[in-house]
Amino acid sequence: AQSVTQPDIHITVSEGASLELRCNYSYGATPYLFWYVQSPGQGLQLLLKYFSGDTLVQGIKGFEAEFKRSQSSFNLRKPSVHWSDAAEYFCAVVGMGQGGSEKLVFGKGTKLTVNP
Amino acid sequence: EAGVAQSPRYKIIEKRQSVAFWCNPISGHATLYWYQQILGQGPKLLIQFQNNGVVDDSQLPKDRFSAERLKGVDSTLKIQPAKLEDSAVYLCASSLMLNQPQHFGDGTRLSIL
Numbered sequence: 592a593q594s595v596t597q598p599d600i601h602i603t604v605s606e607g608a609s610l611e612l613r614c615n616y617s618y619g620a621t622p623y624l625f626w627y628v629q630s631p632g633q634g635l636q637l638l639l640k641y642f643s644g645d646t647l648v649q650g651i652k653g654f655e656a657e658f659k660r661s662q663s664s665f666n667l668r669k670p671s672v673h674w675s676d677a678a679e680y681f682c683a684v685v686g687m688g689q690g691g692s693e694k695l696v697f698g699k700g701t702k703l704t705v706n707p
Numbered sequence: 708e709a710g711v712a713q714s715p716r717y718k719i720i721e722k723r724q725s726v727a728f729w730c731n732p733i734s735g736h737a738t739l740y741w742y743q744q745i746l747g748q749g750p751k752l753l754i755q756f757q758n759n760g761v762v763d764d765s766q767l768p769k770d771r772f773s774a775e776r777l778k779g780v781d782s783t784l785k786i787q788p789a790k791l792e793d794s795a796v797y798l799c800a801s802s803l804m805l806n807q808p809q810h811f812g813d814g815t816r817l818s819i820l
Binding site: 595623625627632633634635636637640681683685688689690692693694695697698699700 | 747749763765808809811
């Protein structure tokens with residue numbers, strides 16, 4: 592079955608520092624991959640997605656992610672973190688659901704704290 | 708465009724009571740999803756509708772959970788009777804069609820006493 596692992600439960604960075612959130616997936620074929628962000632008390636907002644093509648994907652809010660098939664990874668990066676980036680980040684892969692349908696399978700999330 | 712609307716935002720009930728959540732997807736979105744997000748975990752798909760038909764309900768605890776989308780627009784999710792382990796945030800999402808990016812509502816936070 593498809594699965595997503597986010598090894599880091601909680602990460603703390605200083606404002607202005609660079610950020611990398613790790614994501615590893617398990618999927619037999621070419622995966623469809625997503626990163627979502629969730630601020631407290633809110634739903635999930637799509638940051639970026641990878642379907643095919645260029646392995647470096649640009650998203651909103653200055654985020655990017657790189658798909659590495661050899662490492663089964665889809666890590667999220669940002670060169671300079673802002674205090675407003677403090678939130679929880681979820682990596683997801685499209686997996687096979689009931690009756691051949693496709694569904695999103697989420698990791699457990701990484702909580703980002705930004706120090707001033 | 709208006710986003711996915713959910714109500715209520717918060718609900719507190721005692722175990723064995725019943726509760727219902729409502730979701731209004733983005734206009735024109737054919738696919739609607741209900742997720743359960745337990746504290747410290749990622750969202751887990753409970754049920755997926757395409758228009759008013761069920762596509763996937765394999766992870767819906769059918770002995771106590773039910774959902775409907777009668778006219779292919781709004782949807783309700785019901786729990787009866789509630790158990791302590793049902794305490795979670797229930798998220799609704801919609802997409803234009805199957806396998807397109809999903810847009811999420813702000814969720815309903817359910818606490819069971």
